[in-house]
Amino acid sequence: MKISIAVATVIACLFLAMPILTGPALGRELTIMTHDSFSISASVLEDFKTAVGAEITILRSGDAGQALNKAxxxxxxxxxxxxxxxxxTFMGRALTNDLFIAYTPKGVEDINTTLLVDDEHRLIPVDFGDVCLNYDIKWFKAKQLAPPAGLEDLIRPEYKNLTVVxxxxxxxxxxxxxxxxxxRFGENGYITFWQNLKANGVMVVNGWQESYWGQFTAASKGDRPIVVSYASSPAAEVFYAEQKPTTAPTGIVIGNRSAFRQIEFAGILKNSANTDLAKKAMDFLLSKAFQEDIPLQMFVFPANTKAMLPExxxxxxxxxxxxxxxxADEINQNRDRWLREWTENLLR
Incomplete structure (x- = not known):
């Protein structure tokens, strides 16, 4: 079919006036499934989009366990x-269900080697933190009571009704x-510890926010000066204070195997339609730009040993x-039984 010179000229002009689409404007999109606590600064998110060459959708899917179940x-x-x-704590379940493809991202050589627990690189460590007891320094000073030095202290009479988990x-x-x-106490001793802790008045609540912001004396009107949180929580207390104190109002208990090292991983989901973009995303997650954003966004430590920490x-x-x-394999094999035993002894 022939067209007139005038029509052809209009079409050519329209074509030349059209913008050349590059990067995120191409219309491609990368979706990241994660937990509700995931956070990234606006400027780093823009860098992320540029590095991947696509729009990025963050699909928050509940807590870590809920998100994994959905995956x-x-x-x-x-x-x-x-x-x-x-x-x-859930790594074994993820690997057993064969969720991820193997990929060795750029920057993996800078990761703390103690965090690299999957030799096949299906799951790559991104950050870590220590879950431990936090205590209200001011409360213990006022009561002239020494704060706990280890887990075994929690069952002593002077700490009755002081702990929330x-x-x-x-x-x-x-x-x-x-x-x-x-x-810390082994298969033969942990239930006895928890039974003694229950007898000593431990309070059990569903989640971290309810315990920290609802019961912990240093952060709420609650009456519990000991709470399970993170070894980085004192830094968060200082960072978010209206008037920055020179010392944190909370202390931590990390000696004598009292703290559990929690490692967070990322991985590329099998059957993804955008594996090429996901590989670029994995590279960015290990970059200094993202790694140095982690501490003040999620208050855990970056896995990259070359990432600078904020003051x-x-x-x-x-x-x-x-x-x-x-x-991880021991946790995977026994997690459900441990939870069942804990529930039977603590909540019934």
Whole structure:
């Protein structure tokens, strides 16, 4: 079919006037499934989009366990391209369900080698933190009572009715703390410890916010001066204070295998339609730009050893030299039984 010169000229002009689409404007999109606590600064998110060359959708899917369950249920037709936030308490479940493809991202050589626990690189460590007891320094000084120095102190009479913990069946730090007690006291001793803790008036709540912001004396009108939180929580207390104190109002208990090292991983979901974009995203997650954004966004430590820490972390956040730990396969094989035993002894 022939067209007139006039019409052809109009079409040519319209074509030349059209913008050349590059980067995110191409219309491609990368979806990251993660937990509700995921956070990234606006400027780093823009850098992320540029590095990947696509728009990025953050699919927050509940706590870490809930998000992983959704990923497992949808693995044949995944809701996302990349999963961020499976930790070492659920790592075994993720790998058993064959959710991820192997990929060695750029920057993996700068990762703390103690965090590299999957030799096949299906799950790559992105950050870590120590779950431990936090205590209200001012409260203990006012009562002229020494704060706890280890887990075993919690069952002493002078600490009766002072501790609040999270239910390990509904809370990620709660589960990490349960694993700390299993690591510390062993299969034959952890239930006895928890029974003694129950007799000493421990309070159990569903989640971290309810315990920290609802019951912990240093952060609420509650009456519990001991709470399960993170070894970086004192840094958060200082960072968010209207008038920055020189010392944190909260202390931590990390000695004698009292803290559990929680590692967060990311991986590329099998059957993703955008594996090429997901690989670029994995590279960015290990970059200094993202790694140095982690501490003040999610208040955990970056996995990249070359990432600089903010001053508030250097002064007030801590990690233990001797964390409580359990092999991922042992956790995977026994998690459900441990949770069942804990529930039977603590909640019934």
């Amino acid at each position: 497992i249920l949808s693995k044949n037709n995944p809701m996302a391209d990349l999963f961020f936030g499976v930790d070492n 999270q239910n390990p069946a509904t809370s990620s730090p709660g589960l990490a703390f349960l694993l700390a007690t299993i690591s 508030v972390f250097l002064k007030h956040a801590r990690i233990t030299d001797a964390p409580a730990s359990l092999p």
